[in-house]
Amino acid sequence: MTQNSLALYMHFPFCLKKCGYCSFISYPDKLESVPDYVNCLKKEIKLRAEGLCLHSLYFGGGTPSLLSPSQVADIMSSIQTISHLLPGTEITFEANPGTLSLPYLEQLSGLGINRLSLGIQSFSDAELTMLGRLHDAQQARHIYKQARTAGFDNINLDLIYGLPHSTLLSFKANLSEMLKLEPEHISLYGLTLEEDTPMYLQVQKGLLPFMDSEIAADQYQLAEEMLESAGYHHYEISNWAKPGYESRHNLTYWQNRSYLGLGVAGHSFFQNWRTANTIDLDEYLLCWQNNSSPSPSENINVDLANQLAETIILGLRLDKGVTAEDIEARFGTCVMDMYYPQIQECVELGLLEEHDGCIRLTPRGRLLSNEVFWRFLP
Template identity: 75%
Template sequence: MTDTSLALYLHFPFCLQKCGYCSFVSYPARLDCLPDYVKCLRKEIKSRASGLYFHSLYFGGGTPSLLSPSQVADILAGIRTAAHLLPDAEITFEANPGTLALPYLPEIKSLGINRLSLGIQSFSGAELTMLGRLHNAAKARQAYKQARAAGFNNISLDLIYGLPDSSVSSFKKNLAEALALAPEHISLYGLTLEEDTPMYRQVQEGLLPEINAETAADQYQAAEDILAKAGYRHYEISNWAKPGYESRHNLTYWQNRPYLGLGAAGHSFLENWRLANTSSLDEYLNRWQNDLPPTPSENIYLDLENQLAETIILGLRLDKGITAEDIENRFGQHVMDKYFPVIQECTGLGLLEKSDGGISLTPRGRLLSNEVFWRFLP
């Protein structure tokens, strides 16, 4: 990573079927558009990434593993022709265990993909069915073992906690299954349901029970203890890693550093501007097929006060929190002076703690992080 390098995110809004909890921009049953999408993405890469240096690259979705190896190669060739991937760049590829089969994994590994993120979510058959996942637990374990056999030595697993009808013991069983595989990285996400998702409607109609916040909190706290004993560092609110395997790409977001997001619904943060591509697949394709970049759906300049607030809020997600020295170097302001009443209040509530010239969330603060974050907003 250098002072001038960025993180690059590529969004692939395609999936075989929409999961019941998913509110991300993705289009089931539109795979016929994938070849045209790759062509348009290459045009956007040439237009917006030319000459830039990237320390990380992230294939996200949707389901990037629906791309053929030749399409992955085409995209990487476009990036390497137009821009500069640093020699030690972290290149992450999200994959759905339900779409993986040999020889896919060794083929994408040979192209330079060096980090794999497997969306397992659960090892319970009943929970996977409820979530609308395409794979079962056996397929998840098989995909992981095939990834190891393909030579991947940096694998992250995603799990969801706070599921309807789940308990602390059932979640511990899921976590034990994940730990038995010994991944380098584990992400745990609490289930949240947006109004436009099928699971939200099922809860509203009484077909599924409400999410139990107390059970979710107990599951999270259990994970903190179990993963710490297993040698994983809780380096960010939702993420644990073995030493040296923290996500370099996601750290760029949490440190509020510049990144470029390409593809439909891609988001960027460049020179203090927040930009977002159109989330419409048809608009994205139609515009780029006519060599006309789509009009950004979001184009917001962050003034100094908002930059400072976002940097503090994002930085507090990290276990190290923020330091007064870093904030002063970046913004010319001393965080302890500017936010003294807020810091004192949150410290008194047991949500923040002061240490080494900075502040960080307490274990209680991680559970109630939103109670801290809103207090720093302008």
């Protein structure tokens, strides 16, 4: 990663089935559009990524593992032809365990994909059924082992805590199952339900219980203890890694550096502008098939005051926090002077700790991070 390099994210808005908790932009009924989408994405790559220096690529979704190996190769070739990939570029591929096989994984590895992110979510079959996942726990373990056989030595596993009916004991069993696999990276996400998701409606109708915030907090604290004991570095609020395996792509976001998001619903922050692509698949395809770029759904110039606030808020998500030296180097201002009242209030509340020009969240602050973040908004 250099000062002038970017992270490139590509969104693949296709799924075999929409999970009950998912609010991401994806289309479970338009798989016939995948070939056209790949062709349109290549046009967007040509227009927006030409000449850029990249330190990470990220295939996200949706379900990128619905792409054929030849389609992945086509996209990779398009990027490599017109962009400069730094040596050791991190190339992450999100995958649903229910869509993978050993031959497929071997071909991905052969194409230069060097980081795999598996959406396990739970090792309980009952919880996987409730979530609407396509795989069961046995498949998840099997595919993980297949990924190792295919040569992947940098694997992330996603797990959800705070699920309806889950307990501290059931979540401990999930964590134990995950630790047996010894992934290099672990992402834990608390369940949040948007109003348009099926699980939200089930909760509203009383078919599922409301999530217990106290149990969710206990599960998060248990994860901190178990993962630390297993040798994982808790480097970001929701992410743990073995030393040297922190996600370079996601660190770009948390450090508020430049990134480019392509495809439907792709978000970018580049040259002080925040932009977002259309979420309408048909509009995206129609425009690019006619060699025109769809109008962005968001196009905002981010002034220095907001860049500073966002850099502090995102930086506080990291275990190392925010240093006065880094902020002064980027913005020419002293964070300790500018935000003295906010910092002192959070320190007194036990949400922040301050030492030698560095501020960072306390363990309590990580649980109540939003209570800290809003105080830094302009």
